[in-house]
Amino acid sequence: MPALDTPAMSLDIQTSSLGAGEVAGADLAGLPDFTTDLYKDAYSRINAIVIEGEQEAHDNYMSLGTLLPDEAEELARLARMELKHMKGFQACARNLSVTADMPFAKTFFLPLHGNFQAALAEGKVVTCLLIQALLIEAFAISAYHIYIPVADPFARKITEGVVRDEYTHLNYGQEWLKANLEASRAELEQANRDNLPLVRRMLEQVAGDAAVIGMEKESLIEDFLIAYQEALTEIGFSTREIARMAAAALIG
């Protein structure tokens, strides 16, 4: 059987010609060529999604603060971190001389954004937390973990810092939901049914671009589910309940 050379071993990896900025001079063996039009084109959308996702997260935490006034200060702190992340990822695009395709990203987030706004308008804090603190954070964590081994050195450093923060955000949501599980259970299950299929569709929508970057859909889904399942376990769901809930991302 073939030996595994690197966990990032992927589609069209090759020893790159040197790119711009901090990419130059780095050991790029086994990484994608960050300078090709194909890579930059895919990166313009993936990077935009990340930037928009961080902006969305900022806005969502600020909104959650209106539903949970006692927690508003902590939520504002989380929101500020998301803005910092956003700026980091904007720098990643500049470093590769890529212009992020923000209109694409806005459309990409629209369904989830709409569901969050609807829940916010109804004062459904549980649904809001599930969308932002569980789904979006688990999505981000898994994507960042898979991106890190195939990222350019500049983006790699930034993303490694970000992923550590995102765990604390996921933790915030899971702790709140854990403390309020019995009152939240039915709404959580419904919110899961309504929103997890959206995450799957979002993943499918960017699978082609992600593959060019060196991230495979199969591992993105599995890693997302691992992070999501961990959060649900921590909140207090049983393994079978979790498997049933997670299946909405696999089959829905």
Place this chain on the structure above:
Amino acid sequence: MFGLIGHSSSFEEARRKAGALGYEEFAAGDLDVWCSAPPQLLETVSVTSLTGKTIEGVYIDSCFVPEMLSRFKTATRKVQNAMELAQKSGIAITALGGFTSIIFENFDLSKFQQIRSTTLEWERFTTGNTHTAWVICRQVETNAPLLGIDLSSAKVAVVGATGDIGSGVCRWLSQRTGVGELLLVARQRQRLLDLQSELGCGRILPLEDALAEANVVVWVASLPQTLTIDRERLQKPCLMIDGGYPKNLDAKAAGDGVHVLKGGVVEFFTDIDWQMMEVAEMANPKRQMFACFAEAMLLEFEGWHTNFSWGRNNITVESMERIGSASLRHGFQPLGLEPAVPQPLAAAVA
């Protein structure tokens, strides 16, 4: 707490078991769904030894199925993610069952210790190969005489002799059992020569020639689907221990004086209240299990929280003896041949 990482023997079997265990959504999923499915901690169990000591354990299904073997990145991810789940669940010692340890070894996964935010601690895992090797040797020693085979003059072929389990079996059979002659079969000649030199005995033979001469055949290599065995050329009686994974020797060789025994399988002295061995298709799933799984239990019973079996060619006769003693002490027995149906009765039934 001990852990067992296992998987189903085929995709169809996995779907069927998922349905039976109440995971209908997984049962309905296609292979792509299973390729993206995260590992599942399926069951927790409490086991009491013959000594009276009780331990707790969990079964983790990696959601790997053998159909994924051609997708090496998928297979790798399944193993690594299941190991991460075991460690994050706080399990002290976990056995890598079925293809899990084979994938780990063949893809050299010891090079990849970092899984997301988790640094895998190898001392929490065991391949269980030492116990498997001991069980297979005891199966040879106990069952060959039942068929009228005198081991002191018998030729014993070990197919897959240079593997981790195979080399351990060869050491035991040559140093402890004292078989008539050891026939060494494996693909890589240099490794065979190294083993022969280490053992100080054993004759290297191609598979077909070894099968024609052997009174006992220990299979510790996976059988290619295409392999056919010419029953006519086999010795009669012949004891075949099917110690490979998956266990598919029975259909290829059994019958007419050729007795096939599931190798590396143990039976516990009492029922265990679990469903997990149904996934592994054991004949008596409340008591029978792979010896590699039992090794994790033994390490937990004994408080030996260490990767007792790890790497390749590290199995010594002493380590086999140590785990074997623990095995008997806690109530495990190597699986034996079914009582033979007397010939006249068999004819009457037919």
